[in-house]
Amino acid sequence: MHELSLVASMFETLLEQARVHNARRITGVKIQIGALAGVVPDLLESAFDAYKKGTIAEDAVLTMVKPPFTIRCRACGHETVRTDFVMACTNCASVDLEIIHGMELILEKIEMETDDAPPPS
C-alpha cells in the first residue's frame, strides 16, 4: 500500500512541468506500470483521484499502460513473456536472461492546456 507515496512523487513532476510549460490545467497523465513493479493499478488510480483534488490536475484522466514481464535470453536472443516471473528461457532453457519489460514505473506523458502560443506548424 505505497501507491499514495508514488502519486505524491508523480505530482512533484506534474506540478514542475505545469510551471515550466505555463499550463492552465493538466488534462491527462499517461504512465507505465510494469507487471512486477509492485503496484496495484486500481489502488494507484484511487490514490491519483484523491490526490488531484484542488490541484492543477483536478480534471486529469489517468491512463495506465501495463507492460507484461518480458525477458530476453542472452544465449539465444529469444524473448518471452512470463506471467510466473520465472527467469528461464522457453527456447533454450538458459537462465542467463535480462528483464526487458515489467519493472517499469514510468511517467510517460502529460497532457496540458497552456497559455503559450502553439508551436509553428
Next chain:
Amino acid sequence: MTKKDVFVLQDILLSNAQAAAAIRLELESRGILAVNLLSSPGAGKTTLLEALADRFKGRARMAVIEGDIETERDAERVRAKGVPAWQITTGGACHLEAKMIGKVLPGVPTDIEFLFIENVGNLVCPAGYDLGERLRVVLLSTPEGDDKPKKYPQAFVTAHVLILSKADLRPHLRFDVEKARAEALALNPRLAVFIISAVTGEGLDDLAAYLFRAREEIASRA
C-alpha cells in the same frame, strides 16, 4: 489556449532514485557497504543484526538504521550490543524511502565499514524503493512457509542475497529448504542463498565472510 503533450518518460520515483544515488556515492566513496534488509515482520532481521554484531566485534565497525512504524525497540536491542543505531519511525508508512535515510546519514559515524538498514517489516512495499544500498538482502524464516518467493516476487527478484532464517526450527516444521531455494532461484538465478540460525550459529560464518568480501570489493574501488 493551446493543447500540449509533454513527453517526460521518467521514473515516477525519480526523486527517490536521485536521493538513493547520492547516498550510494557518499557511502561507497568512504568504503562503507550498505545493506538493506527486507522481510515480513518477525522473520528475524533484528536478531540477525544482533548475531552479526557479536561476530563483527573486534573485526569491523558497523552501524544500523532501523525502520519501524512505531517504537524505538529495535534500535535499543542493537545499541545493547554496543552498535550505534538510529531509529526511523515512519508513523504508519509501510516502507523506508531514500530521503529518510538521507536525513539520518549526517549523524552516522564515517569510520564504519558496514551500514545495515533494517526496513519496515513488509515483504511488499519496501521492494520498490532503492535506499542507496549495495546489497539487498531478503530474509524468509522457516515458520513463514517455503511457498513465499512466488507469492511476493518483487522482493526476491530485486534482492542479491536470500537468507533462510530460523533454520533451527526445521525439525518442527514442514518447511522444505530445497523447495524454497529452488523457487527463489527460479525467479532470480543470481541470488546468493544462506541458511542460518541465530540461535545455533548455523550459516553465520559463511554469511559474515560473504559480507566481508562484498565490503572489500567496495573498499578497493573507493
